[in-house]
Amino acid sequence: MISDYVFTVADRFLKYVTIDTQSDPNSDTFPSTEKQKDLGRLLVEELQQMGVADAHLDAYGYVYATIPANTEKKVPVLCFCSHMDTSSDCSGTGVKPIVHRHYDGSDIVLPDDPTQVISVKQHPYLKEKIGEDIITASGTTLLGADDKAGVAIIMDLAHFLMTHPDVKHGAIKILFTPDEEIGRGVDKVDMKKLGADFGYTLDGGTRGSYTDETFSANAVIVTFHGISAHPGLAKGKMVNSMKVAGTFLDLLPKDSFSPETTEDREGFVHPVQIEGTVEKTTVQFIIRDFETEQLKMHEKRLEEFAKQAVGRYEGASYTFESREQYRNMKDILKNYPQVTEYVKEAMKRSDVTFHQESARGGTDGSRLSYMGLPCPDIFTGEMAFHSKQEYVSIQDMQKSVEVLVNLVQIWEENS
Structure with a gap:
C-alpha cells in the first residue's frame, strides 16, 4: 500500500x-x-x-x-x-x-x-x-x-x-x-x-x-561571594568574586570531564553561563551521565573544586545548588x-x-x-x-x- x-x-x-x-x-x-x-x-x-x-x-x-x-x-x-x-x-x-x-x-x-x-x-x-x-x-x-x-x-x-x-x-x-x-x-x-x-x-x-x-541530567549553579570595596582603598579589604570564579574554572580538568574531551558513554560537567560583579559571581553548569547515580559523584567533584578556589581567597565563600532536569x-x-x-x-x-x-x-x-x-x-x-x-x-x-x-x-x- x-x-x-x-x-x-x-x-x-x-x-x-x-x-x-x-x-x-x-x-x-x-x-x-x-x-x-x-x-x-x-x-x-x-x-x-x-x-x-x-x-x-x-x-x-x-x-x-x-x-x-x-x-x-x-x-x-x-x-x-x-x-x-x-x-x-x-x-x-x-x-x-x-x-x-x-x-x-x-x-x-x-x-x-x-x-x-x-x-x-x-x-x-x-x-x-x-x-x-x-x-x-x-x-x-x-x-x-x-x-x-x-x-x-x-x-x-x-x-x-x-x-x-x-x-x-x-x-x-x-x-x-x-x-x-x-x-x-x-x-x-x-x-x-x-x-x-x-x-x-x-x-x-x-x-x-x-x-x-x-543522558540523565542535572543543572548546577555555583555562586561565589566576595567582598566589595572602593578600588582606591581596597588593599587588604576587597575580595573579587569574579577572580574566585576564574580560579574555580581553571581548576576544571583540561583533558577530561568536559563535552570537548568526552564521547560515547562518558559523562561530563559543562559551564554554560557566567555572570558576576566584585561581590557576587554565578556560574551555571549542566551535568550529564548515562548512569544516574554518577551525577552526584560529578557534583561532589565539582564542589571540591569550588572549595579549593574559595580556600585561596580569604573572606570568599560559595553556595552550591543542584536541580534535576531529566533522567x-x-x-x-x-x-x-x-x-x-x-x-x-x-x-x-x-x-x-x-x-x-x-x-x-x-x-x-x-x-x-x-x-x-x-x-x-x-x-x-x-x-x-x-x-x-x-x-x-x-x-x-x-x-x-x-x-x-x-x-x-x-x-x-x-x-
Missing part, C-alpha cells in the same frame, strides 16, 4: 521551515515566543482539513489531535510527538530552503554565504545519500529540520491514515510541542488530555536510528520491550536497517517517559542540526513515514 502512496512530507517540510519558530531561553513566557504558535495554527488548519476533527492549539502553544481507531481490537493508544521550535544557537528568520535533486556526492556550497560548505569530509553521512534529494538552507540561517522534519513526517502519517481507512490501527494521538530546544518542551503538556499509553518522538538523525537511552529514558523503557521490538519489525518491513543508539543529550521523550508515557525516539534524517549546514534527505523523511505506517499496524496486529 505505501509503495503506491504519493508522499506529502517534502512539500510540507518546505512550507514549515519558512515559518520562524525560534524559542528564547531568556524569556519567562510560555511559550517563550509567540511566533511558535504561527506554525501551530497552520498545523491545526491542515489537520482539520484532513478530517482530524479535534485538532486544536492551546494557550501554551501545544497542538493536540486524535486520529480515531478503525479497528474493533483494544489497541494501546499511541502518541507521535515532535517539537515546533528551532534552536536559539542560529537564526531561524528568513529560511530559504533549497532542494538539491539527485545529490552527486560533492561538497554542497550554500549560495547566500559561499563560506558555508557542507563537505563530505565533515559530514560523512552524505556518502550514503548519493542519488537522493537533499534539502539545505541557503547559508545565512539554520534549516529547521530539527524538528520540522519530525513535524512533517507525523503530518504525512496523519494524511496517509486519513486517506487509507483500510489500514487498521488503534487511536493515534498527535502532539506538537513548543520550547523543546530550551528544555521546557513538556512543562505544560496536559497528560490527561493527551490520553496515550505509549509514545514515540520523531527527532532522530540517520536512517534506521532508534534512541531508547539518553535516562532507558530506566523506564526496559520495562516495555514491545515498544522497541515493534519498531524493529516496522523497520524490517520498510527495508530499513535498525540501529539502536544512546543520545548524548535529552529529548521531550526523556521527560515524557517519567511522566507516564514511555517514549523513545525514531529517525527523521535531520543532520548537522543547530547550524547553517543543517540538511535532510527527502528519502529519509519518506522512509520514516513508511516506518510509522508499519508501526501502527504492528501494534494493532499484536493487540
